[in-house]
Amino acid sequence: MQYNHQEIEKKWQEFWAQNQTFKALNSSDKPKYYVLDMFPYPSGAGLHVGHPLGYIASDIYARYKRHKGFNVLHPQGYDSFGLPAEQYAIQTGQHPAKTTEENIKTYRRQLDQIGFSFDWSREVRTSNPEYYKWTQWIFIQLFNSWYNNDSNKAEDISTLIAVFEKEGNLKVNAACDEDIISFNSEDWDSFSNTKKQEILLQYRLTFLSDTEVNWCPALGTVLANDEIVNGVSERGGHPVVRKKMTQWSMRISAYAQRLLDGLETIDWPQPLKDSQTNWIGRSEGAMVSFAVDGHEGEKIEVFTTRPDTIFGVSFMTLAPEHEIVSKITTDAQKAEVEAYVEATAKRSERDRMADVKTISGVFTGAFAIHPFSGEKVQIWIGDYVLASYGTGAVMAVPCGDQRDYDFAKHFGIPIPNIFENVDISEAAHSDKEGIVIANSDFLSGLKYKKASKLAIYELEKKGVGYGKINYRLRDAVFSRQRYWGEPFPVYYKEGIPQMIDAEHLPIELPEVEKYLPTEDGRPPLGNAEVWAWNTEKNEVVNNHLIDHKTVFPLELNTMPGWAGSSQYFNRYMDPRNENEIFSKENIDYWQQVDLYIGGSEHATGHLLYARFWQKFMFDRGLVPVDEFAKKLINQGMILGTSAFVFRVEGENKIVTSSKIEGLKTQPIHANVSFVNSSDELDIEAFKKWRPEFKDAEFITEEDGTFKVSREVEKMSKSKYNVVNPDDICEEYGADALRLFEMFLGPLEQSKPWKTSGISGVYSFLKKLWKLFYNGEELSISNDAPTKEELKTLHKTIKKVEEDIENFSFNTSVSTFMIAVNELTALKCNKREILEPLLVLISPYAPHIAEELWSKLGHKETISFATFPKFEEKHLVESTKVYPISFNGKMRFTLELSLDLSKDEIEQTVMAHEKTQAQLQGRTPKKVIIVPGKIVNIVG
RNA sequence: GCUCAAGUGGCGGAAUUGGUAGACGCGCUGGAUUCAAAAUCCAGUUUCUUCGGAAGUGUGGGUUCGAUUCCCACCUUGAGUACCA
Structure with a gap:
């Protein structure tokens, strides 16, 4: 019987x-293990072979853990809110x-055909209301919480009201807005x-505020900092x-400090x-306040990481947007300052970021008073100071900071030297x-x-500053000013946001005619006709019923992409629970993710926000641990x-790659499916694909190939180099795809895909099959294995176990190949060898393993078969082939007994x-002998 | 600029605590089988070579009996970040 991957794989996928x-149980005598993939956004293009890399690795690990006797949770789902679906909706309606x-249907079909062991x-x-009900619920919890810096955790807002x-x-020592007023209990x-x-x-953990935001007119929405790359939308x-x-x-x-501490x-x-x-960017230093000469009561606060250099201050620089600028500018400088402020406001953030070389600034005419020396220092404005960081003002120490130095040099401001024996002339x-x-x-x-x-101590003593982080x-x-996201469970009463009671969740997305913002610039939900909250009936009703007495307008924004992905890993523990986000029982059992695999692009987005929510939920007693994932691996791309083919410039002539030298050519992407493993192009297929080259002249190699x-x-x-896993599964099978993806190289590294290489793992599978099948007949011996056969098996057990524990999946594939090659050479068909070998291979190539396992007479799935136990005794040798160096x-080898002294x-x-030939008569100075390892002769 | 990671055959890569560099696979070459092809099998495949050997893991130096592995400097590539006071 021949190895028929299509038949076998279909059979076992249906069986599973x-x-x-x-299916994972929420309680078990076995120890638990939770393996999670970063869930995919289901894009219209479907999966290419790069996407499942991490899923294959996590699946191997999950299957391995089952063989090792663990109760494994290995779920999968979809991050199904997002921009592309909405853009498509805008275009097509x-x-x-x-x-x-x-x-999602396409994704599911593609995932299923790769044989993942997902529950x-x-x-x-x-995007399912049953799911985002709980996203909305967490939002309410955040709204009803404040951060107490004294207890260092989030607490219910009622404790704050009690204090007030x-x-x-x-x-009150709380994390809150900057501009709060002070009041006592009577107030x-x-x-x-x-x-x-x-x-x-101003105290709540989620709050409304007028903020300077990154507005993207083309997308019609606000973007978070991590959604912007080089000043444009990601x-x-x-x-x-x-x-x-x-x-x-x-x-x-x-949570800045705790997010930092948790990393350890x-x-x-x-x-x-x-x-x-x-990203968190912790810096230690001091706040210092400078009085302004002639302006009683006006102060300029600065943050510095170098309070030790305070006597090196020779001027101050304010961000042009700084609110004090207009108050302190002298009449003489007014025109110049105003012109500069206006010019900077016009420049986009991107301009300012891109242009870091040009030094510009204007003197305000005002002077600050140095808190210690009492000297007057000039106050300048300059756009190298950012309004959004710190206080928007700096104390400039030109001898100790290159930007201050450049500024001072450019405008001829003095540069006092406050360092012993340091040259600051350059x-x-x-x-x-x-x-x-x-x-x-x-x-x-x-x-x-x-x-x-000491500087901080003196600042505090004088009351003009304090240490600060x-x-x-x-x-x-x-x-987000978007349609396709979670609606907020919020309505507005006299301009104040009100939470809808949790029992009425989910608040489902309303239907809209158009997915674009409204003509007056409100978000897409402004188009909804039924989008008002009736506080008596507790339901969403038509907008024309709004009376601001019992019926109020609902929030028009939706939540960002990271809302849904910030708690999904916990929801998997109890995904169908309608009464709670998850039961205490289940979260106590599963605790946290043991292994999380996904891309490194989520470093400062998803992975930071999810850690933040987890810590919040920990504070509120909802989860037992404050980090959601114990171990994380970033798979490479x-x-x-x-x-590429090359077209001669200005001519309809296409030249084979070896003949382009000396010609002026343009490279043109050719679809990789027209190219064979020897880099030869199917010219006819290419012509059909790009009709503009139908009549082109093709200059080929001497042998007629291109x-x-x-x-x-x-x-x-756009680069026509996408390889679809569907095609690979059809031609070579899921087992071959899984093995090959792992065989490409270390999991964390980026590596190129070349389909031609897959024939190696495919023929490995065929060789494995042939160990069991002699022609058409299954041929298995129940004889006792030989020493050699046992050695091969146990060497393989040891290596594969080590490899999986170290996430070195590429090397175990080689190990399997070596084992099968050796067993083939030994003509081994012994049950005692092949049975454990199948268990070893099963996490990597589960379909063929199941098939052969059943052919050996097993009625149950191989998935829970015990992982074979490594026994050292089978590897013990009596001799060693010593390298003689x-x-x-190393010049030659010599087989010697290991008993020798x-x-x-x-x-x-x-x-x-x-040895004598090597020495040519010389007497060695030294002979190094490490028994069992090496002999090295020196001299 | 700063931070981090990585440089090994034609290609992907392997090498346990410093101990036989190039495992395994692709590709390539030759052969067997075949009417032929595919598939399969066998042999070879780092470079140079006077066929005895010699050199060789980005470059230069160091530690060591011994370095792909440890240390220093430099070069290159990739990723992240960027006026953060």
Whole structure:
């Protein structure tokens, strides 16, 4: 019987589905293990061979853990809200739910045909109301919480109200808005309800605020910082401008320190941790306030990481947008300052970022008073100071900061040197280690650390500053002017947002005529006719019923893409629970994700927000651990191997790659499906595909073939290098695809795909099959295995087990090949060898393993068969082939008994004729012998 | 600019705590089988070579009996980040 992958794979995929083989139970005597993939966005293009790489790796691990006796949770679902479906809806008028449903069908079919062991009974879709009900529910929990910096956790808003009622907000240490007013308990009592709500909003973990946002006119929405790349939108590359809007925000900044600390407790890739660390951007320093000369009561607050250099301040720079600018500018400077402010406002953020070389700024004419020396320092404005970071003002220390130095040089401002024996005639000295402060009153003679501490102490004593830790992490804007996202469970009463009671969730997306923003610029939900909340009937009703007494308008924004993905991993633990987000029982059993596999592009988006929500849920007692994923692996990207043909410029002539030298040619992408493994192009197919070359002249090689040139690029439709897993599964099978994807190289690395290589793993599968089948007959011996056969088996068990534990899946594929090659050479068909071998291979190539397992007479699936136990005794050798080296270079090998002593080895080796030939009469200085390893003769 | 990762045959890559560099596979070459092809099987395949050997893991240096592996400097590529005070 021949190996027929199509028949076998279909058979077992149906078997697994019918028997619900991979359905995970929420309790078990076995230890639990939770393996998760970052769930996909179901795009219209379907999967290409790069997408399943991580899924294959996690599936191998999940299957391995089942063999090892674990109760494995391995779910899958869809991140099904998102921009592409909505863009498609705008273009075609099709409801995004419809296209999303179709895309999911394609995804599911493609995933099923690769043979993943997912528990599909737990599937979630972020766009399903049964799912986003809980996304809305968490939003309400965040709204009803504040962050207490004293207890260092989120608490219910009622505890804050209790404090306000008792003693006002004077002693409250909370993460909150900057511009809060101070009040005592009597003040609080006297406030109107609206006023109270406005104040509470400044403390809530999700809050409304007028923020400068990144507005993308082309997409008609606001974008988060991590959705912008190089000043343009990540999706589509559209320009982004700053705009003030009322938006929901998440007070993630409250968790900055804990998000940083948590990184040390989780086994995540270092580069990913580094980028989160950078994104959070912790810096230690001091706040210093400078009085303004002649402006009683006006102060300029600055943040500095170098309080030790405070005596090096020779001027100050404010962001042009800084609110004090207009107050302090002198009449003489007014015109110039105003012109500069106006000019900067016109420049886009992108312009300002791109242009870091040009130095510009204007003197305000005002002077600040140095807090220690009392000297007057000039106050300038300059666009190198960003309004959005720190206080929007800096104390400039030109000798210690290159930007300040350049600014000072450019405008002829003095550059006092406050470092001992440091030359600052050419550049600033920004290195803080190993220098001694000079010309600095009480700080002179001290080094960075001590000087900083002392400076802060003195600032605090004088009441003009204090030590402070600053974070770059901004609160995350949570509103999107989009249709295809979670609606907020929010209505507005007298302009104050009100939460809808959790029992009435989900608030489902309304139907709209058009998916575009309204003509007056409101978000797409502004088009909905039935989008008002009746507080008596507790239901969504028609807008014309709005009376602001019992019927109120609903929120028009929707939530961003990361809302649905910030808690899905917990929901999988209890996905059909209608009464709770998950039961306590289930979350206590599954705890957290043990292994999470996905792309590194989510470093500062999904993975940061999800950690934030998890910590919040931990604070509120909803989850037992404050990090959701113990271990995380970033799989590398699979790149495409593009094919190019060359057209002679100005002529309709296409030249084979070896003959382009000396010609002026343009490369043209050819579809990789027209190119064979020897890089030869099917010219007729190419002509048919690109009719404009129908009559082109093709200059071929001497032998009549036409060769393309190859280049590795990202796999993408526009480069015609996409390989579809459907085609691979059809021709070679899912088992071959799985083995080949792993065989390409280490999981974390990027590597190019070349379909021609798959024949290696395919013939491996055929060889494996032939160990069982002698021609048409299944031929299995029950004889006892030989020593050699046992050695091959146990060597393989050891290596494969080590490899899987180390996520080194590429090397186990080689190990399987070696094992099958050796067993073929030994003509081994012994049950005692082949049975455990099948279990080893089963995580990688589950279909063929199941088929042969059943042919061996098993009635049950192989999925839970015990992983074979490695026994050292089968690998014990009596001799060793020693490499004999001369000065570290191996020259020949010699088989010697392992019983020999060092002296005996030396004697035997030295007596050998090849040793003498190597030495050519010289006497060795030294002979190094490591028994069982190596002999090295020196001299 | 800064941070991180990586440089090994024609290609993807392997090499446990420093101990036989190039496992395994692709491709290529030759052969067997075949009317022929596919498939399969066998042999070879880092480079140079006077066929004895010699050199060789981005470059240069160092530590060591011995370095792809450890240290220093540099070069290249990729990723992230970017006036963050």
